[in-house]
Amino acid sequence: VNSAEIVQMAGEGVEQLETYFGRYLSQFFYALLAPLTLFLILSRIELQTALLLLLAVPLIPIVIMLVMLVAKKLLGHYFAIYYGLGDSFLEKLQGMTTLKIYQADQVAAEDMDREAERFRKITMKVLSMQLNSTSIMDIIAYGGAAVGILSALQHFSEGSISISGVFIIILLAAEFFLPMRLLGSFFHIGMNGMKASDKIFAFLDLPEAEEGSKVLEAEKLHISIENLSFSYEESRQILHSVNVEIPAHSFVSLVGVSGSGKSTIAGILMGKNKGYRGSVKINGEELKEFSSQSLLSHITLIGHRSWLFQGTVRENLLMGKSSATERQMEEALQKVNLLSFIKAQGGLDMQLLSNGSNLSGGQRQRLALARALLHDTPVYIFDEATSNIDAESEEMILQVIHDLAKRKTILLISHRLANVVDSDSICMLKNGSIAEVGTHQDLLARDGSYAELFREQEELEHFSETQRKEEKIHEEE
Template sequence: MINKKLLFSVKESIPYIKKNVMYQWIGLVCNVCSTASLCLLITKSDVNRYVLFLVIFVCLILRYIVNKKAIEMSYQSSHIVKETLRSCLYEKLSKIGNSYTNDWSTAEIVQLASEGVEQLETYFANYIPQFFYSLIAPVTLFVVIAFMDIKAAFVLLVCVPLIPMSIVLVQKFAKRLLNRYWGQYTKLGDSFLENLQGLTTLKIYEADGRYHEKMNVESENFRKITMRVLTMQLNSITVMDLVAYGGSALGIVFALTGFQKGTITLFQALFIILISAEFFIPMRQLGSYFHIAMNGMAASDKLFAILEKNMKEKQNVDINEYSISASNLHFGYTNQEVLHGIHFEAKQGMIGFVGESGSGKSTIAALLMGQYTNYSGELKLSDYDIKDINIYPYMTLVSLESYLFSGTLKDNLRMAKEVSEQEMNRVLEKVGILDFVNEQGGLDMRILEGGKNLSGGQRQRLVLARALLKNSPIYIMDEATSNIDVESENKIMEVLYELSKEKLVLCISHRLANLINADQIYCLRDGNIVESGTHEELIQQDGVYCDLFNAQKELERYGV
């Protein structure tokens, strides 16, 4: 149960653990002194009672102080553990990027960062200090009692290891059970989060009842395995109590036998009777932390699976001339290939990617942003392969999934760059939303989670304003104007065309009319780039692009 890798992953907590053990040991010494003084008061009549009362009082005060200090050390170590592990997890996920969802669900990450780390807090704050203290305490008491009755001391010391032996017997079974428990716990969390996020959809299709029953089944499975864990814990605690009480009783019997035979005095016999339980209390307390620590260990296995995930370190490079190119680029989400050896090149200006749904447009955006690295062929930013470098300083993605955080508008804009309020107002005016913002309280207007208090067009304009503040050389617009009003769509495209005079803008759009003035358009079909050129050139080719454009134009005319 002493996981060195886990223990040394948070080295900062080790000094506090040592101090915790030291304070507990001082408390034990105080308890021995106060117990000895009490026994002298009871058994001896020729002692200075005022001195003994003073010793007992001082020992009680000192013990109170060191117990409080031990609790403080527990808090300090647990605080460091939570901060360190959560920081390491967040840092690792930041390096992996949003591709972490390829291996772990968001619900699992949330549960690991919250409940899992809380379990590990108990491991560091309680279990580890108690483990070392439970080794020191019996040895200390053995030395003290050995001067009075070596047989009683030896019997008490021999019985102490029976508690950890009972723990070891259940450890193998407990580890398997707790791994299943944690797996069922995360599975239930996954279902709950997914159903909660999709509740509106479930209501629309009247499927909420069916999914409710499904969650009931998963909840019942979790209840059953929780009951098995509790049964195991209660049974092991019962065994530990039997050993503790039995060992104490055996030590008391030996002490009384020694007193009866006259080998020890009444003071010594009474002292052994009163202190014998202290042999087992530390180890018994360790046993009570054991199952919580085991749960923490199960969480740590999952935590280290993330922290130790092999990941090639991204290089930070300096780029002066910006271009994106793909050569013989192949990619598939599973065994089925989505992109079939495509080629394209994009330099300064507006570059459009069009095609029917499922043709591979958004897949290109995901690859450019490093969400997937298991492609073959070449995908380069200037002369560097995108999978090898940190692309975030150079690229900004704006999509329908771009997120607005709860807080003020100013907080959301400062996420891109620390700039003045004048600069923020300038970009808000540029995207045509400054008047609305001023009506809502200016830069201090409240934004709800995900921008729920905004319309689709308003949300996308604010997302674009934040992207403009970043001022990156390359912008990728992945269906950024889908499902918004015509006025907002036209304004956003106007801003993008103005931006493309200085930057490289890759625009993936469902509406081909938005890209009429693009410098280059790539038309995709079934994972292949079948045509490329300007709008006029593609229309003259009278191919796939021409058919798509005319079909959309006819639909828009029909809608009017």
């Protein structure tokens, strides 16, 4: 389910649901009880007239149901455009920075104008339909009241009803129909609420993925991946019969170009990507048999977009280990060369903005790594953890990874091959399959896909370094 739909459902959807239960349903029950109550009162005065008024009341909901049948297609189209407009608006709002960068905001605004105009037109059609149905309901309501009044006058002329009884019927005849008539005017609110409830309850009723109940207790974890296949969609398979061995306390790297399936494997190991085919075993037992809580307490994932929450540095670090002492937190910050900076900014009580936006990209990643170190799990997965950061932070993070590899199991995922040369084993992914496995020297000697990609990156980095030196010399001159 996309994020735009969730946001719209949690905001406007819940608001419509509240209106549905607070206004529409209360009016619905009132519209049922009011005519029955009035019938009981007026039947003591004149039964035939009261019965006539009561029998005319159901004509209004019959009109409503007929309108719904006729307008079903129109309403379906209306809600499709309505929710589509909300999704489109939220998506463009989330991507506003990108739109500005590429100067595409004007085009996006024009798209929104066209969508808004489509919504205006379909809304006018729905309101026109409602107006027509309201006119019919008015005719029934006031026509039914008139019939009741005429019936009362006839019985008065026959002498079967008193003058006070006639006045009571005249005053209350319209009240038979007005609650149901008002319910008809709430038709739009009711439809919005029902549609919102359908979406919310359909979301809440989505089946939960089956989860195991076994608990991981060993500190040394041997991970074995055999014939692993995975696809996000039936037509787009990401992994094809992947085989990888990650022994306990080993340093294994997954490399390959973007889209080769590296992060998908990390998601499977973390229990996020369900529905894989093949076998993923931890210490000889299938991954699916373990509870997610057990997996997360033994495997830590550090990605290139680890989130930092608004609050203090202390609060963010305590997420890694709630019982961590101040000394332990400072030691973790020292390992990522961030302690002196944090102390200069107020220490562990330094305030962070949402996602650490008052830190540089490298500082954010190093703080996320310090939090991960406090988590202290047997297995660490680094998924492009050194992407899009400065060279100093990249070097620092790689040093921490190599230190961790001496006592932990490390799975390093990287598109930059220079980062994985010291790995115990390197698995080269290509088009969702393992193309080569071996140490850095072995793979270079084979002169295959790994060696070709390594040379390409080396030449590119050498060219970039030469360019930087030339620019520096030119600036100095």
